Amino acid sequence: GESVGLHLPTLSVQEGDNSIINCAYSNSASDYFIWYKQESGKGPQFIIDIRSNMDKRQGQRVTVLLNKTVKHLSLQIAATQPGDSAVYFCAENNANAGNMLTFGGGTRLMVKP
């Protein structure tokens, strides 16, 4: 299958622990942020999003935190499972630039059983 590439920051966690994946974004005008998960052999898959007028949003086992002061985004995964092993990308969207998404470089999450 298709793979992303081997030269990524890697986070290794024990099954059942919580994971925190961080992302720094560049454009203070970005109004919408998204986290994507990419498993080996597949295209990126939407996980959760947050608008710039919020600082926290929760989904099922996932939470996204947004700190606009330092332009920092994080994804928290509770009770990490082997199926969470993947590469995670943050993306920022600027509605004033044709809704073009700009992606971060990605972080590889490895879950140890």
Next chain:
Amino acid sequence: EAQVTQNPRYLITVTGKKLTVTCSQNMNHEYMSWYRQDPGLGLRQIYYSMNVEVTDKGDVPEGYKVSRKEKRNFPLILESPSPNQTSLYFCASSPTIAGSSYNEQFFGPGTRLTVL
């Protein structure tokens, strides 16, 4: 099943031989986009289209062309491929309405292109 499809999934070609990678979505999405993914560089947008007959350059458009003659299809054309276009390509679509900031994109499975 709602999906984005790409063809071919794998392609090996030689420098200068024109090729087209097709992309089709069955979700009636207005917005479609092409990305390339390279190690250490993440996903970079090549071209996007807000609707039929409307296309715009992304971050890395050089060496690529696109067309959007109908809503469901958004082919990527490499008129004269070069080795630096060896990459993993993804097509994506979203139901973005013009002026909205909502942009959850649905990605295809990817096309691995090697240019010798």
